[in-house]
Amino acid sequence: MSAKLLPHRNSLEQASDTSPTSMNKNNLPEEVSHCAHSIAPAKVVRGERAWEESHQLIASICRSPLLLGRSIATAELRQGLLNNLRDLGLNTVSAELKHDCCEMDLKRINALALDNSCDGVIAAGGGKVLDAGKLLAHRLSIPCITVPLSAATCAGWTALANIYSPTGAFQRDQVLARCPHLMIFDHGLVRQAPPRTLASGIADAIAKWYEASVSNGSSNDGLIQQAVQMARVLRDQLLLDGPEALKDQNSLAWIRVAEACALTAGLIGGIGGSRCRTAAAHAVHNALTQLKDCHEVLHGEKVGYGILVQLRLEEIIGGHQLAGQARRQLIPFLKGLDLPVNLEDLGLSNLSLHELHEVCQFACQKGSDLYQLPFPVNSSALLEALLGASDNGPVPVESTVTKRMAAS
Ligand SMILES: [Zn+2]
Secondary structure: OOHHHOOOOOHHHHHHOOOOOOEOOOOOEHHHHOOOOOOOOOEEEEEOOHHHHOHHHHHHHOOOEEEEEOOHHHHHHHHHHHHHHHHOOOOOEEEEOOOOOEHHHHHHHHHHHHHOOOOEEEEEEOHHHHHHHHHHHHHHOOOEEEEEOOOOOOOOOOOEEEEEOOOOOEEEEEEOOOOOOEEEEEHHHHOOOOHHHHHHHHHHHHHHHHHHHHHHOOOOOHHHHHHHHHHHHHHHHHHHHHHHHHHOOOOHHHHHHHHHHHHHHHHHHHHHOHHHOOOHHHHHHHHHOOOHHHOOOOHHHHHHHHHHHHHHHHHHOOOOHHHHHHHHHHHHHHHHOOOOOOOOOOOOOOOOHHHHHHHHHHHOOOOOHHHHOOOOOOHHHHHHHHHHOOOOOOOOOOOHHHHHHHHO
16 A cells, blocks of 8 residues: 555645644743653664663663563563573562553552662563553652563653553553663564564554644644654555565564654654644543453554544544545555454444443543544544444444444
8 A cells, every 4th residue: 555545634734724822921832832852762772682782781770670571471581581680790670560550560569679679670561561660660760671572552662651450441641750761672572572563553653643643733833743744754654564564574664663663653752742642543542441341452453443433533523534535545454454443343343332332431531632633522423433433435324323223
C-alpha cells in the first residue's frame, strides 16, 4: 500500500483556518507562553549488541540496581541480564510484577528497593514493566534505565506511566519528572519478542498521527506543528515498511519499524508535549481495558481499533469524508498485520448492549481524551462508531445500534 493513498488531513493547511487563541499579557498565545518538555532519555543506545555495549554506562549510573521484569516468557532472558549485572560487580536485586503496573505491585517493590538501598531501577520488559520501572524510580528519586524487550510501545522512551488496577483496568496516567536516564534498545533482545508485539507497536505508533493531527492540527505552536508532521512521516514509513518488517525479522525494514515504534513515537510525544499525545483512539483503549474479556488483547491492538472508531466519529459527527476514506484504506492494512478491526476480532462479539454502553460511558467520563476531538461526542454516537468501525460503506441511514437491537 502506498502512503499516498491516505490523504486524510493536511494539518499545515488546517493551521491557517484556526480559531483565535487567547493571548496573555506579553501578547503571546497562552499555549506558547510556557511549556515544560521531557523530550528524550539522557542517552539512547540502540543496535544489535546495545546491551553489551552499555555495561560500563550502567555501572556509571548505579551500583545497586533493582532489575524489574514480569512475564515467564522473558524469565530466561532476564536471568541472563541479571548474571551480566552481577558479573559487572553490581549488587543487583531482582523483582517481578505480579500484575500490570498497579499500586499493589508498586508498593511491594518500592519497599524491596528501600530495604536493599537500591540506587537505580533497570526495567526490562514490555510497556507495563517499563512504566512501572519509571514510576518506581520517579517515586524513589533514583535513575531509571529502560530495556524494552519488545517494540510494542514507546514506554521505554517517555516521561509518562499508565497505572492499572490489579485486574488490568486502566485507572490513570501520571506525568513523570523526566525521561529515563538511559534507554537500551538492543535489536537482538527485541527480536526475540513474538511478531504480534511488533504489529501492536505499529498500530500504537500510527495512532500518533491520527490523534495528534485531529487534536493539534491547528496549533499555532511551531514545536507542536513539527511534532504533528513527524507523526505523519512516521505513519507513512510504517505503512510502507510494516508488512515487510513482519515478514522478515532480519530485514532493514524490521529495524526501521521497530525503532519507529519504540523510539520515534516517544520522541514525537516529547517534542509535542502534553498537548500532542492522545485523543479518541486511546480513550477507546482505556475504556476497553475495563472489560475482563479484553485483557489478553495487547495495548496497540486495542489502540488500532480505536483509530478506526475515531475516524468513524470524525466521519459521522465531524462530517469529514476524508476520514471515511482513510478508515476504509486503513482496514486492509491492519488486517494484513493480523490486527483487530472490529469487536468480533477483539473477542467481544458476545458483549451485550448494556456492557457496550458501560464502555462508552467510561470513554465519555470527564477528563477523557475523547474530548480532544474538535466536536462534541456523546455515548450513543460513540456506540454507533464502536459498532461501525469496520463497516465498508458510508455512514448508514439505518442505525447500526437499531440493527443490533433488532437482531438480539
Ligand atoms: Zn499507546
